[in-house]
Every structure is written in C-alpha cells, then in structure tokens.
Amino acid sequence: MTDHVTDEGTPATYSPLRVAVLGAEGRMGRTTCDAVEAAAGLELVARVTRGDDVAQALADSGADVAVDFTRPDVTEENVHAALDAGVHVVVGTTGWTAERQGRVREHLARRAAEGLDLGVIVAPNFGLSAVLAMTFAAKAARYFESVEVIELHHPDKLDAPSGTATHTARAVAAARAAAGVAPSPDATESGFGARGADVDGVRVHAVRLRGLVAHEEILLGNVGEQLVIRQDSFDRVSFMPGVVLAVREVGRRPGLTVGLEHVLDLD
Structure with a gap:
C-alpha cells in the first residue's frame, strides 16, 4: 500500500491493484504470479488453477483484474465469468476468433449499459x-x-x-x-x-x-x-513487462482491446 500527500498536506492512502492469475499452475501462470508479486502497486490475491470455480475465486479474492493464461478451450468462458464478476481481464491465451471477440464485445456492452465500464485486453504476444x-x-x-x-x-x-x-x-x-x-x-x-x-x-x-x-x-x-x-x-520473463503494463492499463481502457500495440500507442 502506498501513501501519497494531498495538496492539503495530509496523507492519502491508495490500495494496490488486486490481481488474480488464472492458469497459475502453468509455466506462464507461475511466471506471471512472480511478476505481479514483484511489481510495485500490484497485489497477487488469487492463484486460480484447473478445476477451480473461476467466478467464486474472483469473488472471494476481491480481484480488480484477472490475468488469463489458461487454454484456448476455456479462456472465453473465463473472460465471461470475470465480466459477470465485475473484473477487468488481461488475456494471454491464444485461439481468439472474430466470433469469440464479438461475444466479448457484446458482454462488455451489456455491462456498460448497466453502468459498469470494464476493460479486456487480449494480446497475442506480450513481448x-x-x-x-x-x-x-x-x-x-x-x-x-x-x-x-x-x-x-x-x-x-x-x-x-x-x-x-x-x-x-x-x-x-x-x-x-x-x-x-x-x-x-x-x-x-x-x-x-x-x-x-x-x-x-x-x-x-x-x-x-x-x-x-x-x-x-x-x-x-x-x-x-x-x-x-x-x-x-x-525466456518467459521477457513477456512480463508487457503483462504488468496491460494489468495497469486495462482499467483505463473500457471495451475490448486486441493487441498490445494499442496499449503502447504504436498504431
């Protein structure tokens, strides 16, 4: 937790960004957990593994952002579970077709209509x-x-x-x-x-x-x-600066963003 000083000279306390990692038992998941724990302003609040109830794990942990490094056959379901829970999502799992992206956009639009602007970043590569x-x-x-x-x-x-x-x-x-x-x-x-x-x-x-x-x-x-x-x-650690950047940025980018180049403003 980081303390800052307001204009009035009194300390203002900000909570760290709470992060849950889905697929935490995998190679990318383990590396992501280490990176989150080492990053300033981030707190690892859940390591979600195969067989866990994603929605329940997110609710219990109070996560702000979920990072998905699971499998192509479950990643879309995980994203929808996170959106239902009011959690932003950073996705590194591949297999995202235009149809899958379309369903996520529709879900994000429904949540926005309910007054909750959530962000999803899908990055084919974080390096x-x-x-x-x-x-x-x-x-x-x-x-x-x-x-x-x-x-x-x-x-x-x-x-x-x-x-x-x-x-x-x-x-x-x-x-x-x-x-x-x-x-x-x-x-x-x-x-x-x-x-x-x-x-x-x-x-x-x-x-x-x-x-x-x-x-x-x-x-x-x-x-x-x-x-x-x-x-x-x-080495998989080369992807971690991009993952951490996406975790910090996803809450500032409502809707679906596909590609880290947009977060880096390279486009």
Whole structure:
C-alpha cells in the first residue's frame, strides 16, 4: 500500500491493484504470479488453477483484474465469468476468433449499459520486441511484392499457427489491402501442404522444435532485395513487462482491446 500527500498536506492512502492469475499452475501462470508479486502497486490475491470455480475465486479474492493464461478451450468462458464478476481481464491465451471477440464485445456492452465500464485486453504476444516486430512488419509490407511469416515454438504449444503469427499476418494483409498491393506472387500448383497456412492471403509457416521458446520471422521481398524482421523470446520473463503494463492499463481502457500495440500507442 502506498501513501501519497494531498495538496492539503495530509496523507492519502491508495490500495494496490488486486490481481488474480488464472492458469497459475502453468509455466506462464507461475511466471506471471512472480511478476505481479514483484511489481510495485500490484497485489497477487488469487492463484486460480484447473478445476477451480473461476467466478467464486474472483469473488472471494476481491480481484480488480484477472490475468488469463489458461487454454484456448476455456479462456472465453473465463473472460465471461470475470465480466459477470465485475473484473477487468488481461488475456494471454491464444485461439481468439472474430466470433469469440464479438461475444466479448457484446458482454462488455451489456455491462456498460448497466453502468459498469470494464476493460479486456487480449494480446497475442506480450513481448515488447514481438509487438515492435509486428508493428514494423505491417508498416513495411506495403513496399514489398512478397511477404511470408515463419513462427517457431516449443513442441508443447497447442495451436498452430501461433496467435502472434496470425495477428502479424492479419495486420500485414490489412496494410497491403489498404495500399492496394497485389497478393504475393506464387506459382505453386502442388506441394503436399508445404506452403503453410493462408491467413488473409499471407502464408504462415509453423515450426515446432524442442529447445525453442517463441520466435518469429517476417520475410519481405522485392526483385534484388530482401528484408527480414526477426524476434526471439528466450525466456518467459521477457513477456512480463508487457503483462504488468496491460494489468495497469486495462482499467483505463473500457471495451475490448486486441493487441498490445494499442496499449503502447504504436498504431
């Protein structure tokens, strides 16, 4: 708890921001708990694990913000439970489709109509270097004839392509469409699926290899030149500055925010 002095010279006391971590038993969850406990002005009030009643845990803890690092099959349900409990949410779990985002927007609108302005931040990646790489790629994409994305992760990751790569590809595709850039040239007629996933017209390739953590390359090419933007996360602690920033900011941003770049004002 931090004391401040008012204009009248009397101390004013402010309570720390109370944080609950969902998926606290996982690798990202454990790292997030450590980061919250170490951050000034934040208090870890609940470690919610698999099998716990999310709504009850949030109510019992009096959390202001819930951080979700669970699984794609339960994360949306967790967000709705938190909104029902009047709790802001920061989400690092991937698997968020446009339909899922739409349902959360509707829930937020209902809560706002009831007089409660809540915020949800969904970030495909909390690494500052990753967010910058995505932003730089979107800015550069309009100037190159070809663009492809390669994401590389550990083999325990459940989704492919990664949320980061999907978010990158969609941002790149939107920037190219707005500039009137033609699709990347590709004469491939067969290849047993080797050309990767098609995300809004951008090819995305997923590598799963023991020893990796989280890595991304965006390759952009013109005749006679190539630009490669690469980002590497070697340890999960690299995501924590972004997580802590989102926890501190989510209450100031009513509605749904998708992408940490908006919190950093990079857009």
